[in-house]
Amino acid sequence: MDIDPDTAPLERRLEALGVDGYLIDDDASDPDQRYLSGFSAPDPYQTLITAGETVLLVSGLEYGRARSEATADTVARLSEYDYQDHVAEHGPFEGKIRTIAAFLADHGVGSVAVPRRFPTGTADGLRDHGLSVTVETEGVVAGIRATKTAWEIDQIRATQRANQAAMGRAESLIASADVAADGTLIHDDEPLTSERVKTEIEQTLLEYGCGLDETIVACGADGADPHDRGSGPLEAHEPIVIDIFPRDKETGYFGDMTRTVSHGDPGEEVRRRYEVTREAYEAGLEAVEPGVTGAAVHDVVCDVIEDAGYETLRSDPTTETGFIHSTGHGVGLDIHEEPRLSPAGEELEPGHVVTVEPGIYDPAVGGIRIEDLVVITEDGTENLTDYPVALEATLR
Numbered sequence: 001m002d003i004d005p006d007t008a009p010l011e012r013r014l015e016a017l018g019v020d021g022y023l024i025d026d027d028a029s030d031p032d033q034r035y036l037s038g039f040s041a042p043d044p045y046q047t048l049i050t051a052g053e054t055v056l057l058v059s060g061l062e063y064g065r066a067r068s069e070a071t072a073d074t075v076a077r078l079s080e081y082d083y084q085d086h087v088a089e090h091g092p093f094e095g096k097i098r099t100i101a102a103f104l105a106d107h108g109v110g111s112v113a114v115p116r117r118f119p120t121g122t123a124d125g126l127r128d129h130g131l132s133v134t135v136e137t138e139g140v141v142a143g144i145r146a147t148k149t150a151w152e153i154d155q156i157r158a159t160q161r162a163n164q165a166a167m168g169r170a171e172s173l174i175a176s177a178d179v180a181a182d183g184t185l186i187h188d189d190e191p192l193t194s195e196r197v198k199t200e201i202e203q204t205l206l207e208y209g210c211g212l213d214e215t216i217v218a219c220g221a222d223g224a225d226p227h228d229r230g231s232g233p234l235e236a237h238e239p240i241v242i243d244i245f246p247r248d249k250e251t252g253y254f255g256d257m258t259r260t261v262s263h264g265d266p267g268e269e270v271r272r273r274y275e276v277t278r279e280a281y282e283a284g285l286e287a288v289e290p291g292v293t294g295a296a297v298h299d300v301v302c303d304v305i306e307d308a309g310y311e312t313l314r315s316d317p318t319t320e321t322g323f324i325h326s327t328g329h330g331v332g333l334d335i336h337e338e339p340r341l342s343p344a345g346e347e348l349e350p351g352h353v354v355t356v357e358p359g360i361y362d363p364a365v366g367g368i369r370i371e372d373l374v375v376i377t378e379d380g381t382e383n384l385t386d387y388p389v390a391l392e393a394t395l396r
Contacts, residue, residue, distance in 0.1 A: 004071060005036055006144060011051055013113070013140045019132065020109040022049040025100070025122045031333035032115055032141040034252055038071025046100060047072070048107060057081075057103050076103065097125035104131060115141065139338075146330055146338040147351035152253065153375050156331065156353055157384050159248045159255035160373055162208030164387045166201045167259060168396030170217065170242050173197055174263050175393035179236045185263055194219065194230035197242075205246045216243035216258075223260070223367030226325055226359060236264040239274070239366040239391075245335050254335045256355050257385055258371035261393040266366070273310075273360045273368045274391045280304040280358040281370040281389075284327055284341070288356060288374055288381050294345015298327040301341075301358045310360055314343065321362040328355040331373060352376040353384070 014022055024047045026033045028040035037047045037056055045066075046057040054072040066075045078084075081102040087095030100122070104112065111132035114123060116139065123133045148156070177185035177192045185192040194217040201215055218230030223241035234240060243258040260274065280301045287300040302312045302323065311322030328341035331353050339345060339352050348354070357371030372385040388394070 005038075005054075007036070007049055007054065009144055010049060010140050013136065013138065014049075014051075017113050017134055017136065019111040019113045019134055020050060021104070021107070021112050022136065023047070023100075023104070023112040023114050023118075025114075025119055026117070028252070030115075030117065031145065031252075031337070034333055035145050036141065039066050039069055040252065041066075046103065048104070048109065048112075050107060050109065053107075055107060057100070081106070093121065093125070097122065097129065101126060101129040101131060115139075142338050145332055147349060148332060148353055148375070149351070152332065153351075153353065153384075155248060155251045155253040156255060156373070156375075159210055159246055159251075159253050160257065160384045161255075162205055162210045162248075163244050163246055163255040163257050164385070165208060166204040166244055166246065167242060167257060167387055169200050169204045170197050170244075171259070171261055171393050172395045173200055174234065174240060174261060175395050177234075177236075177263060179264065183236050185234045185236055191233040193233050194222075195232075197234070198230075201244060205244075209250060210246040210248050210255075212244070212246045215245070216241060218367065220366045221363040223369075224321075224361040224363040224365070226361065226367065226369065234263075236262075237266050238262060239266050239270050239368055240393075241367050241369050243369065243371065247335075252333050254331050254333070255384075256331050256335065256357075256371065256373050257387065258357055258359075258369045259387065259389070260368045260370060260391065262391055263393050266391070269365055270368070271391065272308075273365065276305060276308040276310065277358055277360050277368045277370055278389060279308075280323075281356060281372070284356040284358060285372065285374065285381070285383070288341075288348065288354065288376065290348055290350050290376050290378065290380075293347050294328070294339050294341040294354075295343055296345075297341045297348075297356075298343060298345060301327045301356075305358065305360065322360060323358060324361055325359070328357055328371075330354055348376050350376050350378050 028034040048055045055074045056072045083099045086098040113136040197217045220238040245256045284301045302314045311319040326342035330337040359369030361367045374381045
């Protein structure tokens with residue numbers, strides 16, 4: 001990773017807590033671990049942050065690659081702290097604890113702060129060896145990660161380009177389908193299913209070096225649940241929510257985009273809800289700028305939807321229809337991270353990358369959601385999404 005993390009806020013937090021260092025014990029699926037170490041490995045390794053220094057502790061298997069790829073100042077091997085001897089004498093768990101304890105002692109660390117997701121077993125084991133372990137409750141590293149560098153923004157932009165190609169493939173499949181007598185969409189003489197469209201999405205993303213664990217292609221009532229992945233045959237004259245959130249396999253950075261399309265006229269009420277959602281989406285995009293809070297952006301979106309006569313969680317916290325989620329969230333090494341465009345959303349700053357994704361939902365009508373991904377700049381925003389917004393599915 002071509003990034004030099006700014007650990008100064010973390011070091012100030014460590015000083016305030018009165019500890020010697022900050023320790024992560026996790027694999028690179030943890031975004032804080034990947035960010036601070038600049039390294040990706042499938043098995044847990046340790047990252048230690050002290051005043052002015054970042055040190056990794058890795059297995060011999062990962063040592064050579066860590067030395068060439070990691071952004072850490074120093075990389076150490078488990079064997080340097082007699083790992084195999086500790087395991088042979090005390091077993092895998094206690095052997096690991098004794099190795100980490102020796103690693104910390106070698107760097108003059110007797111007390112550490114750890115992230116909220118730090119393994120309880122590791123924490124208790126280190127305490128049994130006389131180390132002080134304090135949970136860092138503010139999530140300061142997530143706050144650091146929220147402000148992206150130019151390099152990070154480029155990675156997110158690249159993932160979003162892949163996302164757009166996949167969205168185009170999905171929309172084209174729907175637009176080119178035939179319609180059976182019962183309204184089912186037909187492609188290659190077979191029902192066009194949510195699963196088929198998802199497969200095409202995944203195959204397109206792979207061509208761009210991206211992948212995803214899940215995506216959403218949800219038709220009709222399925223789309224009225226914002227996180228229903230969708231299943232089964234797709235229907236004509238129904239809104240189809242397509243939400244794709246891929247991750248670049250090499251850099252780990254996500255993209256995120258949603259479009260709602262229909263093959264054929266979905267009816268007056270769906271068209272009206274679509275136009276209201278589009279108006280809310282455009283108002284949200286216009287409201288996003290440096291110095292504005294995520295809460296203020298969320299309020300702007302809620303104003304549009306409520307003025308059109310639909311409920312939001314702001315107008316009715318118990319509603320199960322209408323706008324039933326927040327306006328947006330940060331995107332980076334995690335698909336949902338700081339900052340948030342929500343009732344508690346804090347001030348937006350240059351370098352923040354956020355989604356703007358209002359929606360209106362009702363099982364009796366279906367779901368509508370439109371989502372772009374934008375970066376906050378010094379004087380406004382840059383939209384990282386370049387894809388048409390239209391209800392009628394079109395060949396792309």
